[in-house]
Amino acid sequence: xxxxxxxxxxxxxxxxxxxxxxxxxxxxxxxxxxxxxxxxxxxxxxxxxxxxxxxxxxxxxxxxxxxxxxxxxxxxxxxxxxxxxxxxxxxxxxxxxxxxxxxxxxxxxxxxxxxxxxxxxxxxxxxxxxxxxxxxxxxxxxxxxxxxxxxxxxxxxxxxxxxxxxxxxxxxxxxxxxxxxxxxxxxxxxxxxxxxxxxxxxxxxxxxxxxxxxxxxxxxxxxxxxxxxxxxxxxxxxxxxxxxxxxxxxxxxxxxxxxxxxxxxxxxxxxxxxxxxxxxxxxxxxxxxxxxxxxxxxxxxxxxxxxxxxxxxxxxxxxxxxxxxxxxxxxxxxxxxxxxxxxxxxxxxxxxxxxxxxxxxxxxxxxxxxxxxxxxxxxxxxxxxxxxxxxxxxxxxxxxxxxxxxxxxxxxxxxxxxxxxxxxxxxxxxxxxxxxxxxxxxxxxxxxxxxxxxxxxxxxxxxxxxxxxxxxxxxxxxxxxxxxxxxxxxxxxxxxxxxxxxxxxxxxxxxxxxxxxxxxxxxxxxxxxxxxxxxxxxxxxxxxxxxxxxxxxxxxxxxxxxxxxxxxxxxxxxxxxxxxxxxxxxxxxxxxxxxxxx
Amino acid sequence: xxxxxxxxxxxxxxxxxxxxxxxxxxxxxxxxxxxxxxxxxxxxxxxxxxxxxxxxxxxxxxxxxxxxxxxxxxxxxxxxxxxxxxxxxxxxxxxxxxxxxxxxxxxxxxxxxxxxxxxxxxxxxxxxxxxxxxxxxxxxxxxxxxxxxxxxxxxxxxxxxxxxxxxxxxxxxxxxxxxxxxxxxxxxxxxxxxxxxxxxxxxxxxxxxxxxxxxxxxxxxxxxxxxxxxxxxxxxxxxxxxxxxxxxxxxxxxxxxxxxxxxxxxxxxxxxxxxxxxxxxxxxxxxxxxxxxxxxxxxxxxxxxxxxxxxxxxxxxxxxxxxxxxxxxxxxxxxxxxxxx
Numbered sequence: 006x007x008x009x010x011x012x013x014x015x016x017x018x019x020x021x022x023x024x025x026x027x028x029x030x031x032x033x034x035x036x037x038x039x040x041x042x043x044x045x046x047x048x049x050x051x052x053x054x055x056x057x058x059x060x061x062x063x064x065x066x067x068x069x070x071x072x073x074x075x076x077x078x079x080x081x082x083x084x085x086x087x088x089x090x091x092x093x094x095x096x097x098x099x100x101x102x103x104x105x106x107x108x109x110x111x112x113x114x115x116x117x118x119x120x121x122x123x124x125x126x127x128x129x130x131x132x133x134x135x136x137x138x139x140x141x142x143x144x145x146x147x148x149x150x151x152x153x154x155x156x157x158x159x160x161x162x163x164x165x166x167x168x169x170x171x172x173x174x175x176x177x178x179x180x181x182x183x184x185x186x187x188x189x190x191x192x193x194x195x196x197x198x199x200x201x202x203x204x205x206x207x208x209x210x211x212x213x214x215x216x217x218x219x220x221x222x223x224x225x226x227x228x229x230x231x232x233x234x235x236x237x238x239x240x241x242x243x244x245x246x247x248x249x250x251x252x253x254x255x256x257x258x259x260x261x262x263x264x265x266x267x268x269x270x271x272x273x274x275x276x277x278x279x280x281x282x283x284x285x286x287x288x289x290x291x292x293x294x295x296x297x298x299x300x301x302x303x304x305x306x307x308x309x310x311x312x313x314x315x316x317x318x319x320x321x322x323x324x325x326x327x328x329x330x331x332x333x334x335x336x337x338x339x340x341x342x343x344x345x346x347x348x349x350x351x352x353x354x355x356x357x358x359x360x361x362x363x364x365x366x367x368x369x370x371x372x373x374x375x376x377x378x379x380x381x382x383x384x385x386x387x388x389x390x391x392x393x394x395x396x397x398x399x400x401x402x403x404x405x406x407x408x409x410x411x412x413x414x415x416x417x418x419x420x421x422x423x424x425x426x427x428x429x430x431x432x433x434x435x436x437x438x439x440x441x442x443x444x445x446x447x448x449x450x451x452x453x454x455x456x457x458x459x460x461x462x463x464x465x466x467x468x469x470x471x472x473x474x475x476x477x478x479x480x481x482x483x484x485x486x487x488x489x490x491x492x493x494x495x496x497x498x499x500x501x502x503x504x505x506x507x508x509x510x511x512x513x514x515x516x517x518x519x520x521x522x523x524x525x526x527x528x529x530x531x532x533x534x535x536x537x538x539x540x541x542x543x544x545x546x547x548x549x550x551x552x553x554x555x556x557x558x559x560x561x562x563x564x565x566x567x568x569x570x571x572x573x574x575x576x577x578x579x580x581x582x583x584x585x586x587x588x589x590x591x592x593x594x595x596x597x598x599x600x601x602x603x
Numbered sequence: 604x605x606x607x608x609x610x611x612x613x614x615x616x617x618x619x620x621x622x623x624x625x626x627x628x629x630x631x632x633x634x635x636x637x638x639x640x641x642x643x644x645x646x647x648x649x650x651x652x653x654x655x656x657x658x659x660x661x662x663x664x665x666x667x668x669x670x671x672x673x674x675x676x677x678x679x680x681x682x683x684x685x686x687x688x689x690x691x692x693x694x695x696x697x698x699x700x701x702x703x704x705x706x707x708x709x710x711x712x713x714x715x716x717x718x719x720x721x722x723x724x725x726x727x728x729x730x731x732x733x734x735x736x737x738x739x740x741x742x743x744x745x746x747x748x749x750x751x752x753x754x755x756x757x758x759x760x761x762x763x764x765x766x767x768x769x770x771x772x773x774x775x776x777x778x779x780x781x782x783x784x785x786x787x788x789x790x791x792x793x794x795x796x797x798x799x800x801x802x803x804x805x806x807x808x809x810x811x812x813x814x815x816x817x818x819x820x821x822x823x824x825x826x827x828x829x830x831x832x833x834x835x836x837x838x839x840x841x842x843x844x845x846x847x848x849x850x851x852x853x854x855x856x857x858x859x860x861x862x863x864x865x866x867x868x869x870x871x872x873x874x875x876x877x878x879x880x881x882x883x884x885x886x887x888x889x890x891x892x893x894x895x896x897x898x899x900x901x902x903x904x905x906x907x908x909x910x911x912x913x914x915x916x917x918x919x920x921x922x923x924x925x926x927x928x929x930x931x932x933x934x935x936x937x938x939x940x941x942x943x944x
Binding site for chain 1: 673822823827904905906907910914922
């Protein structure tokens with residue numbers, strides 16, 4: 006400290022003084038009446054002792070603000086260690102100064118109230134002034150009602166704000182608490198005013214709060230007063246030196262993260278009308294208003310059979326109009342057709358999918374994903390019965406080819422329908438009618454509705470026979486058998502599917518003008534087909550060895566393949582499965598999860 | 604035909620021949636083979652037997668083939684002369700007292716001599732004739748060697764016959780359209796033989812002609828007949844459909860008008876031009892008849908075709924044969940010839 010400065014400040018508190026009889030801050034007598042005679046050694050000694058005591062008491066009061074023990078700051082106390090009496094007096098004074106301060110719980114409550122009462126579209130400001138420095142935080146609610154924090158200014162350390170302060174943290178704390186006697190207080194005040202002018206932004210349009218912590222620290226309170234000058238409407242709070250060891254921004258962040266939801270969080274799902282097969286986009290509640298972080302939610306969802314694509318989990322905030330996308334994640338297709346979605350609310354605006362594992366997806370892809378949801382979904386989701394009708398006559402290579410197609414289809418379906426009872430398969434094979442005395446002999450082989458594995462076994466055991474009647478095959482017998490299987494008891498609620506794999510057209514029901522003999526069993530393939538597609542509600546797909554060239558036969562094949570008609574060499578089992586609406590086609594992929602409702 | 608128009612007429616022996624005339628694959632061999640079955644199934648008092656070994660063997664073999672093996676007799680590969688006798692009752696006009704006449708049932712033995720010839724023999728050009736190969740009846744090729752060309756034998760046979768049995772296969776006509784070609788060549792040659800003399804000027808051929816429209820059982824023929832309203836249910840136990848003889852000519856005309864490659868209508872016109880119209884009669888016939896569902900024992904319109912493809916690609920017969928209108932043409936010819944005696 007310079008000689009000039011020493012001459013113009015109070016020797017006890019360092020306040021710059023004018024010609025006044027006593028220091029207006031600490032009351033130290035600056036000008037006593039003149040007395041005659043020289044300043045004796047005794048007088049000097051008495052003055053020194055008085056000044057030393059005044060300085061010690063001043064600094065001890067500062068030390069009492071810093072903690073319950075003064076020893077840590079003893080070196081900064083002028084005039085030596087205080088007596089017990091002096092320390093107790095300083096502690097009493099410190100308690101008086103901090104009497105107006107609030108504790109940790111109170112400040113947490115005040116901050117929670119501030120977060121809770123935030124109005125949408127308004128911003129709150131919090132100036133946090135503490136031993137480390139100053140931080141100005143802006144708080145608002147985002148469009149989903151989640152509180153958002155933004156450090157608008159700072160954090161600025163005291164050493165940056167007030168370069169006069171010591172680099173030593175203990176000494177700086179001592180100075181911040183009021184041990185400023187040895188500092189150039191005029192300069193200190195100028196620096197502080199200038200720093201606060203830099204630190205404080207324009208007052209926000211919402212509530213403002215100036216929090217000073219710890220309460221009673223002289224420089225901190227000065228800064229708070231200056232902050233309030235910038236934010237005249239601000240509520241000023243003094244906080245005891247607590248906050249459970251954390252800073253106010255950290256506390257605010259923790260409180261915001263623990264805020265209960267002010268809006269519902271819902272998961273986008275698709276539903277399929279079982280009648281019209283129209284796909285509707287809807288949502289299911291994940292988290293309700295008032296749910297707090299840590300809340301777990303689970304939803305029962307469905308995977309569309311045979312869908313090898315991933316599924317996107319989109320979380321919307323709000324319900325109906327005004328809802329917005331909160332998060333978008335993607336998961337691999339779950340192995341099971343029914344699966345549980347597990348979600349944890351980590352905080353307002355933050356959800357985490359724990360099951361199935363998800364990867365975040367760019368939210369900008371959501372509009373395209375949403376637009377890609379098909380208008381219809383023909384794939385069956387409920388329990389289904391499939392009858393595979395295979396012509397067993399012909400060259401063995403061709404019959405093997407037919408069987409191979411069915412086998413591959415069944416293998417795909419076994420994977421797509423792992424749930425017991427969800428898929429039943431009947432295998433029906435036919436050999437040729439042999440006209441003549443034994444023409445009424447059965448021509449049907451195979452098994453009734455069973456598990457797909459059993460059907461696969463039966464399929465492999467079906468033999469091959471030679472063609473006995475080139476013009477037609479007993480497809481009509483197979484259709485009748487299929488109808489019998491698909492219209493039997495115990496089929497309530499089960500979808501019906503029929504696959505016809507054959508080389509030749511069915512026998513007609515009646516002898517027409519051509520020379521094709523009618524079915525000796527008198528089955529009418531059209532009647533059976535209508536019963537299948539009508540009463541039984543079956544979807545029929547036909548696969549011909551080769552599509553006929555004649556218009557008449559082509560018409561018959563088109564009738565047989567009401568849902569789709571393929572040529573054996575050109576079709577894959579997957580395509581057949583998709584046309585049977587047992588496997589989801591690529592064009593009808595639903596990228597969002599399916600509600601478990603059908 | 605020899606008759607004895609006395610007060611108590613005894614059996615008469617028909618000496619006149621009936622010629623079988625038709626295009627290849629018009630069903631001549633099958634017609635002949637089925638005739639035996641037809642006489643068996645006929646309600647008429649008929650009896651048919653061969654007059655020689657070959658004819659009897661033909662009857663036995665082909666009846667067996669049709670009924671047991673359910674196969675069609677192979678087409679004729681060579682000229683075969685066959686002859687059968689049919690015993691029947693027929694009505695003849697006999698003179699009565701005071702210059703009047705009366706009709707009387709008399710037993711009649713109608714002798715049918717048929718030259719079973721391969722269809723190609725009846726072509727319109729001589730170059731198409733062929734008589735190669737041995738007879739199905741076991742005739743040796745040297746037995747067939749003759750100084751007269753086969754087609755000449757056939758023309759001689761037909762022109763000398765008293766009655767003609769013209770087989771018209773509508774299915775063949777639909778496919779090849781050559782009925783008129785085969786018809787007109789033979790017709791003109793018959794006319795050359797019978798009408799070339801000056802005495803015959805202005806006359807027509809004297810033969811009675813029974814036109815048998817075959818393969819009534821074929822779905823295309825039956826369905827057309829049914830669709831155009833010619834079919835009536837027969838009076839037999841099996842309720843087989845028939846085209847009444849009175850409608851047969853009209854139906855034949857409809858068949859001729861069916862879209863096809865040939866000129867079948869000229870057959871009808873040619874017959875009327877060369878033969879006396881009152882000596883022509885049409886019959887809609889089928890050698891094997893319709894399929895009979897043994898379970899219900901009657902004809903079913905939904906399932907009636909009695910032909911199935913065989914394993915060797917040839918057609919086979921599905922069930923028992925029930926010939927339709929095979930006997931009737933012969934009865935009519937016999938009655939006509941007997942009455943005209």
